[in-house]
Amino acid sequence: MLLNGLISIQDLSIPGQTQIRPLRSSLLSKQVNGVYFLTIKNSMYPNCINYKVADLEAVHTKFVKDGKATLRFKQPKHQILLNADDRNMLFMFLRQIQDIISGKDVKIGTRQIPKKIPSKKDVNRFDPSAHEFIAADRFDKRILNMRQLHSLILENCVLPSLPEHIGDLPISLLSLTGSKLATASQYDQDIYWNWMSKNTISNTLTSLKMDSVNLKILPFEIMFLKKLQDLSLAKNKLINLPQCIGELKKLHTLSISDNLLRFMPDNLINKQFKSLDVSNNHFINEQRDAEIINNFNSKVYEYNKNKQVNKVERIKTVNTNCINLVLLTIRSIINNSIRFYRQEIPRTLWRYFDAAGRCRKCEQFVLPQAYFEFIHFKNPQAIDYQWSNYITVVPWLSFECYKCIELSCL
Structure with a gap:
C-alpha cells in the first residue's frame, strides 16, 4: 500500500534533537522473502530508507481523524510523524500494519514508489547516514541532519556565514580551503565563530583546514577546539597568531606558510611538532631588524x-x-x-x-x-620542519x- 503526504523522521538516539521539518514523501508497505517492511522515499532519502514492521515499538493514533499518526521503531531508534494527504488511505494503512503485527498473512501488491516525489523539485542527492560529505559549490542545510558524519569538505564554496549548528556534528575533519568565507576584513559587520564554541565539535574535531580563505585574524574561539591536532592556515593574510593557540595542547601539525607573520607566539616554542611549515612569511630577521x-x-x-x-x-x-x-x-x-x-x-x-x-x-x-x-x-622543535631560505x-x-x-x- 502506498501513502503520500508530509513525513518527518526524528532520530531518538540523539539527545535533545529538535523535530526536523516534514518533507513531501511516499510511504510504502512491502514484503520481501516473508519479511514485512515500511519504506520511505523523499528528498532526504532519495534511495529509500527501510524499516522492519517487526521493529515497530508503538503506533500513536490520537490525531488520526486529522490524517496524522506517529510510528516509533526500536531499530533504528526513529520516530516517524505522518501527515497523510488522504485520511482514508491512512486508516487503511494503519489497519494493514495492525494485521501484520497480529500475525495475519497480509497480501501486499507489487505497486512501487514513484521515481519522483510528488510536488518536489530535483535536488542534489546525498546519503544522510554517510560518514563523509564533499560539497559541490555551496553549503546545503541538509548537512546538519547528517549525524554520523566524520569528514566535512566545504572547499571552494561560497560561505557568507557558517551555521553554528555545524558544531553539533561529530566531525573529526573540517576543510574550508579555498572558500569565500566571511571574515572581518571582507564584510562591514561582526563575524561570529559560534560553531567553534559547540560542545560536540570541540570534543571531536582533530583536523581543521582553512587555507586560502583571506583570513587576517585567527579567531580566539580556536582555543575551544581542545582535541585539535592538525591545523592548516596557509596562504592567508595573518599578521600574528593569538596567544590562545597555545591552549591547544594536542596540536602537533601546523601549517602557516605564505602569510604575513612577523614572529611566532612564545607558548609554542617548547611544543614537539610532528610537522611545522612556517615558510614564506615576513619574519623579523635577527641581523636585519x-x-x-x-x-x-x-x-x-x-x-x-x-x-x-x-x-x-x-x-x-x-x-x-x-x-x-x-x-x-x-x-x-x-x-x-x-x-x-x-x-x-x-x-x-x-x-x-x-x-x-x-x-x-x-x-x-x-x-x-x-x-x-x-x-x-x-x-622550533619539529620532526618535519619547513622554513624560508633567508630565515x-x-x-x-x-x-x-x-x-x-x-x-x-x-
Missing part, C-alpha cells in the same frame, strides 16, 4: 630605570596591586575551558581575548596593559608581567 628588536626589548629596561621606588616599595607595590576584574574573568574562562559565544560578551572585551597571553615566568594570563613584550630567536632562526614573541619584572629586580 636589530632596531625593531631593540625597541621591543628596551622597554622593560626603561621601565625599571624610570621606577623611582626602592626595593621595599616595590615589594609593597607587587603585593597590594588589585587584580583587574576583566583579567580575573579571562583567567577563569580560559583556565576552566568555559565555552561561550562572542556576542554574549561586550564587544570591547573581544580584543582582550585576542591579545591576552601567559607570562613566560609565572604562566598566568595577563592583559596587554600589564605586560612587556620580548623578542628572542630559536628554532636562520625563528623570532618568538613572549610576555612578562609587571609583577615578575619587579620581582626579578629585587
